[in-house]
Amino acid sequence: MSTALTLIEKLAREELVDMVPYQSARRLFSHGNSASGDTEQTKHKIWLNANEAPGQGEYKISSENINRYPDFQPDNLLNAYSTYCGLERSQILATRGADEGIELIIRSFCRAYRDSILICPPTYGMYAISAENHGAGIVTVPLQSSSQGMQLNLDDLTSQVGKVKVVFLCSPGNPTGNLLSKEDIITAIELFKDSAIVVVDEAYIEFSPEQTSTDLLAKYDNIIVLRTLSKAFALAGLRCGFTLASKDIITLLSKVIAPYPISAPVAEIASKALSTDLEKMGQRVVNCNNLKITLSKWLDEQSWCSEIFASDANFILFRCINPQEKKRIFDSLVEKNILIRDQSKQVQLENCLRISIGSELEITQLKEVLS
Numbered sequence: 001m002s003t004a005l006t007l008i009e010k011l012a013r014e015e016l017v018d019m020v021p022y023q024s025a026r027r028l029f030s031h032g033n034s035a036s037g038d039t040e041q042t043k044h045k046i047w048l049n050a051n052e053a054p055g056q057g058e059y060k061i062s063s064e065n066i067n068r069y070p071d072f073q074p075d076n077l078l079n080a081y082s083t084y085c086g087l088e089r090s091q092i093l094a095t096r097g098a099d100e101g102i103e104l105i106i107r108s109f110c111r112a113y114r115d116s117i118l119i120c121p122p123t124y125g126m127y128a129i130s131a132e133n134h135g136a137g138i139v140t141v142p143l144q145s146s147s148q149g150m151q152l153n154l155d156d157l158t159s160q161v162g163k164v165k166v167v168f169l170c171s172p173g174n175p176t177g178n179l180l181s182k183e184d185i186i187t188a189i190e191l192f193k194d195s196a197i198v199v200v201d202e203a204y205i206e207f208s209p210e211q212t213s214t215d216l217l218a219k220y221d222n223i224i225v226l227r228t229l230s231k232a233f234a235l236a237g238l239r240c241g242f243t244l245a246s247k248d249i250i251t252l253l254s255k256v257i258a259p260y261p262i263s264a265p266v267a268e269i270a271s272k273a274l275s276t277d278l279e280k281m282g283q284r285v286v287n288c289n290n291l292k293i294t295l296s297k298w299l300d301e302q303s304w305c306s307e308i309f310a311s312d313a314n315f316i317l318f319r320c321i322n323p324q325e326k327k328r329i330f331d332s333l334v335e336k337n338i339l340i341r342d343q344s345k346q347v348q349l350e351n352c353l354r355i356s357i358g359s360e361l362e363i364t365q366l367k368e369v370l371s
């Protein structure tokens with residue numbers, strides 16, 4: 001055993017040996033071992049740590065063509081997303097979640113051990129993990145607090161022009177929750193127009209759809225927008241996301257992506273969610289936004305809560321008055337099988353916890369435990 005390990009360590013890329021993988025919500029607390037994930041353990045847990053949507057959809061799949069490889073980009077899915085987002089099919093690439101889009105972008109634009117990406121922490125962890133995996137450098141320009149929540153530091157971004165190939169912006173931000181100013185996004189795109197691609201990650205845009213940056217695709221060559229069905233569409237387990245960009249960028253990414261990225265059952269379910277089930281998604285967003293307001297007001301009344309971050313997404317980030325209170329809140333919820341996410345290791349987020357907006361019942365149970 002130890003000889004095998006030494007051999008693997010010897011053969012592996014050196015930087016991967018000690019690398020810590022992304023600590024996803026599901027790696028920190030798993031669903032259990034059953035293939036369906038539907039174990040006793042799962043049933044009794046309240047999952048408010050991965051910004052998923054509550055409730056299950058009802059989908060049937062056909063096994064008619066399951067002996068055949070699926071189309072590279074299934075027609076029904078691409079047509080449905082094209083109608084949904086108002087872009088041409090040639091501007092859309094369906095991927096295994098937005099996470100695959102992040103990876104493809106880095107692999108397509110950054111040369112390993114030569115080029116860098118830029119991130120604005122606190123932000124979504126997979127940009128850095130994908131860059132590390134690929135051997136791309138990581139430049140950080142932290143967000144800064146403002147009356148509009150956490151926003152871009154445009155002066156510091158300006159000083160990085162020419163030094164990075166891809167800039168990742170997250171709007172609404174995870175874990176911060178607020179939208180970035182559209183004006184600032186445009187400024188960033190213009191700053192990097194001759195030297196880098198600006199990616200606007202819109203995983204949570206359905207919770208504030210009027211703020212999308214997709215209209216900028218018509219004007220700028222260096223923008224990519226990322227989308228997912230994992231949040232408002234309640235399909236995190238399906239693994240389906242979309243990269244929206246110019247035809248040239250989609251052609252480039254199509255050279256790097258796996259030959260059959262979207263399985264037939266995924267295409268079938270996702271197409272239904274994007275057509276006949278669109279209204280349900282809209283209702284889910286309304287419910288979530290209402291629940292978010294109520295929870296936010298409740299948090300504001302709690303003596304252990306010192307700050308609530310304004311949220312345009314399906315979660316709320318809040319700060320506890322000290323590390324002891326943060327630990328007490330987190331642990332007392334875990335003890336009752338309610339899982340939220342500790343964000344206190346991120347820059348500027350000392351003592352911060354994040355609650356995903358689950359069902360009304362789940363949020364009531366959370367409040368009961370904390371009261």
Ligand SMILES: Cc1ncc(COP(=O)(O)O)c(C=O)c1O
Pocket residue numbers: 050051096097098099100124170173174201203204227228229230236239240241
């Ligand atoms: C900002 C952001 N981008 C991308 C993703 C990944 O989404 P997907 O499930 O489509 O891979 C997440 C998931 O939490 C996220 O928060």
